[in-house]
Amino acid sequence: MNSSFRILIKSPKFMFGACMLLAMIGLILIYPLFNRNDPLEMIALAYQPPDSKLLLGSDNFGRDLFLELIYGIRTSLQVGLIAGVFATVIGLVIGLASGYIGGMIDNLLTAITNIFIVIPSFVILILISVSIDSRSSFVTAVIIGITSWPWTARAVRAQTSSLRNRDHVNIAKISGYSTPRIILSEILPYIASYVVMAFVLQTASGILSEASISMLGLGPYNTISLGIIMNWALVFEAPVAGAWWAFIPAAISIAIITFSLYMMNTGMDEIFNPKIRS
């Protein structure tokens, strides 16, 4: 694991993505220390253009958009990470069970996975979001997570069922290992790099999903996320007012975050996949 990390640092793509992401995280952690204002406080007139005091102008309520953006990025990243963790853990457990146990359980779990794949997850996402009244950003993240595990499950299943027949697994069995121990020591290390890559992608798509449902007004309440900023801009007709600063920075932030995650993923893919194949 340590050596994989050392190789990763040498990948320009991975490092580019990671640095961009870290810079973003640094900004959202440090800026609120200097600007202790409440992002929801109204401090100016509506749709003031950017100037030296309001870096990104104000929104329709006269709130500081730069401060809102900082908090929005924070929420969006949190939602993406939580969704990524849920999707990866569920996908991993189902994929491992299905691939390692095989037989009837495999057939059943594969059927369930396929059902989730063919039903558009965005539709489920909207339906669940509509039917739940009190949505915190955590609840939204969990909903996104439990609608996006099937691809991870399917890939983990495929890799596990081919690993299960390898002779080092047989050696572990005849050396008296228990099943949980075999999964932990003989299967997981081989798929770990893949799972990390899937987690990065799930996080990126979690951020996009949150932005999409928030744009539709189905996002979390009582918080600011990048999707919610865009939703406000849409509802209060910022484009008509010519207030580009109310939605372009949020859109660009989403693009930068997902792009940096995709870059990290591509970098990892180039490094790990030849190793897995050989």
Add this chain to the structure above:
Amino acid sequence: MKQNDVLIRGEHLTKVFGYGKQKTTAVEDVSFAFHEGEIISIVGESGSGKTTLAKMIMGLLKESSGSIEYMGKPRQLKRHGDRKRYWKNIQAIFQDPFSSFNLFYKVEKLLLDCIKLQGVNLTKEEQLRKMKEACSFVNLKFEELHNKYPFELSGGQMQRLMIARIFMLHPKLLIADEPTSMVDACSRSTILDMLLKLRDENNMTIIFITHDVGLAYYVSDTLYIMEQGKVVERGPAEEVILNPQHPYTQQLISDVPKIHSEWDLA
């Protein structure tokens, strides 16, 4: 040799993979009786079901039908404890040494696991002594190897480590699935000699799986010839080689040059 007790007996073993159109019968109605201290060779071309039969004997694959008796009693493998007890006495060397190693662990762990499987409490020094002894049995230096990862070893070193593992476990029955397929001709005879030495020291029963009738004749007491999942001929090695009855056996033997002349194994 044959007067010894039967160690393991299989009755009408069949293994079917898949169903519908993809159904393959890998092993079909195979019966056998292997005795203590006997060396048996299972010979057949690739795809004839040798590995599948070996995995059924190991209890790594469930037989589709038929039964296996171990030391005169039906084999019990339901619980983890049962299996662990079975594998204390029945061990294997698998066909591909490269895939027999977990790439994420050092070589040392393979040997430490053997000590753990035996369930004896040893001090650090005793463990070290045992592992060194096993390595020197297969002409390897423990000091040079223990800190290495499997991908730093050659195929021959891997294969010999697998034999060292057997040396530490001294099982009653060893199944060696083409143990010389990945090594050059020179290491081949060394590996065979090590296996024969194990038998002589521990009265081990060895099931030697190969596609090479020549090798089989060289090492074994009894031959089983397999073709497309079925045992087509079985008997004492001399008899089968010098007087083959089944056309498939005759063909296997005629494909080997100089079968009746001196063996040149080097």
